[in-house]
Amino acid sequence: MNSNTEMIIRAENITKRFGGMVAVNNVTFSLKKNEIAALIGANGAGKTTFFNILTGNYFPEEGKVYYKDLDITDYSPESRVDLGIMRTFQLASTFDNLKVIDNMRLAYYRANNKANLRNTFFSRIDRVVSEKIDACLETFGLTKMADRLTGNLSLGEKRILEIAMAIVTDPEVLLLDEPFAGLSDGEINECLDVLRQQVGKKTILIVEHKISKIEDLVEKVGVMVEGVMIAAGETKATLNSERVRQEYWKTAQDDCY
Amino acid sequence: MIQMNWQLLISAIVLGLSMSGVYFLLTVGLSLCYGLMRIISLDQFFYYALGAYMVYTINAMTGNFWLGMLGAMLSVLVVAFVVERLINKRVYSKPVMFSMILTFGVNLMGVGLIKYVWGLTPKPVASPLAGRVMILGTGVPVYRVFVIALAVVVYFAVQYFLNKTILGTAIRAGIDDAEKVKALGINISRLFTVTFLLSSVLSALAGVIHAPFVMVSPEMGMTITAFAFMVVIIGGLGSIKGTMVSALIVGQVVSLGSLIWAPLAEMAPFLVMIIILLLKPTGLYGSKLMYR
Numbered sequence: 001m002n003s004n005t006e007m008i009i010r011a012e013n014i015t016k017r018f019g020g021m022v023a024v025n026n027v028t029f030s031l032k033k034n035e036i037a038a039l040i041g042a043n044g045a046g047k048t049t050f051f052n053i054l055t056g057n058y059f060p061e062e063g064k065v066y067y068k069d070l071d072i073t074d075y076s077p078e079s080r081v082d083l084g085i086m087r088t089f090q091l092a093s094t095f096d097n098l099k100v101i102d103n104m105r106l107a108y109y110r111a112n113n114k115a116n117l118r119n120t121f122f123s124r125i126d127r128v129v130s131e132k133i134d135a136c137l138e139t140f141g142l143t144k145m146a147d148r149l150t151g152n153l154s155l156g157e158k159r160i161l162e163i164a165m166a167i168v169t170d171p172e173v174l175l176l177d178e179p180f181a182g183l184s185d186g187e188i189n190e191c192l193d194v195l196r197q198q199v200g201k202k203t204i205l206i207v208e209h210k211i212s213k214i215e216d217l218v219e220k221v222g223v224m225v226e227g228v229m230i231a232a233g234e235t236k237a238t239l240n241s242e243r244v245r246q247e248y249w250k251t252a253q254d255d256c257y
Numbered sequence: 258m259i260q261m262n263w264q265l266l267i268s269a270i271v272l273g274l275s276m277s278g279v280y281f282l283l284t285v286g287l288s289l290c291y292g293l294m295r296i297i298s299l300d301q302f303f304y305y306a307l308g309a310y311m312v313y314t315i316n317a318m319t320g321n322f323w324l325g326m327l328g329a330m331l332s333v334l335v336v337a338f339v340v341e342r343l344i345n346k347r348v349y350s351k352p353v354m355f356s357m358i359l360t361f362g363v364n365l366m367g368v369g370l371i372k373y374v375w376g377l378t379p380k381p382v383a384s385p386l387a388g389r390v391m392i393l394g395t396g397v398p399v400y401r402v403f404v405i406a407l408a409v410v411v412y413f414a415v416q417y418f419l420n421k422t423i424l425g426t427a428i429r430a431g432i433d434d435a436e437k438v439k440a441l442g443i444n445i446s447r448l449f450t451v452t453f454l455l456s457s458v459l460s461a462l463a464g465v466i467h468a469p470f471v472m473v474s475p476e477m478g479m480t481i482t483a484f485a486f487m488v489v490i491i492g493g494l495g496s497i498k499g500t501m502v503s504a505l506i507v508g509q510v511v512s513l514g515s516l517i518w519a520p521l522a523e524m525a526p527f528l529v530m531i532i533i534l535l536l537k538p539t540g541l542y543g544s545k546l547m548y549r
Contacts, residue, residue, distance in 0.1 A: 109423055125426045
């Protein structure tokens, strides 16, 4: 916990209770700049709750969340976006009644205009033009469907669009909530390709309960069991450690691999 | 004889269209508020009545209807802002029933306030545009044509705002899912305020342009409630186009119905609503998504 300055996002001794249930119990986890990490655990292990504390959707009873050296524990989700922390949702957070390109424009515009839509009553959405949007569409293979209504895309395409919407804002930290849930193997591979392009460029945290798909992608992994972070560290070593073998693989063998 | 019936028909259609204009202006706000905030904003009927009273008052004082129109919209803007910040914002994330009860209370309070300030006697507002224009050989009051034109302009302006501007795109995104809009870093509560104020000002405008057709009375908001809801339900909640089409239908049914047999004017729209809901329970342009 020393040399904190190199940590870009750092959660210390987080505890979150729902009524009498302790969902997250004294969890500490941090990410270095441009590190790609995973947070794994069975359903109900508290990983999504912990994730929502990082995004600002929940506030912890105990503990602090730091961004660089700033205490952001009480920051709203919107103000975390201003700092460069973007999240995605388990169900793709794209807007079905907007065109693909308008989804991108909205995300890009917001990120580049901190005035928060104050002076935009009559600015036209199609005047939001940027090479970055075009480049992003190209990178993610979305150019040909730019004018399609997002509601007509497949779930896999929506997930990719969602990641593209996050990347186009040029975030410092990208938090992905179960990006592979509900996708076919082919779609998972497409999503993985998209994520691989970002390795070393962005700080990314992926919450998943299947580690198998992302074992090769992530450098660091945190394992949660019943609200407790039982191990965290370099991927291979952590997954092979005694405690993870005993508590995680045992309880969650079929479910998680 | 044939000639006279033809003229009657034309003027009934024009009257129907101008009623559609009033219905549209009043219901577009209801529809938007439900679409974005998931509230049934019954206080819109207070803003409608308040708009009519403000235009009556300013018109009586200055003799200028257009100044009254402006004044009515501005005063409703202020009142609606206070109501939204103090009261309505508290029920945005609650089940829709909360907003119905709360805004119905605001509406009743508003009606009481109007009775207190202006009394119970209905007030007349003279039409600002005298004279008639000839349409297909039938003399039609200019003011009715103006109301129709105004509603058309507002329809296209609202469509432009929602579909072409950045703010409108953000509102459409919020109609899809307000929670996800937050994740983009957009201040959703400001979008809510903007939408509510837009709705309220349009309701006030509906009251203003309706005032010369009717006597301005404290209960006028209550009187139009049933018709407004019919328009919203037939069109499908949350759809601007649906609201417009449905306002056109209800306007014509009321107007042509009364031409055939007077009691039909009150009855026929309900009949049409029942038939449409049997065929399409979500309304003409409503999608199942809106009923989550």
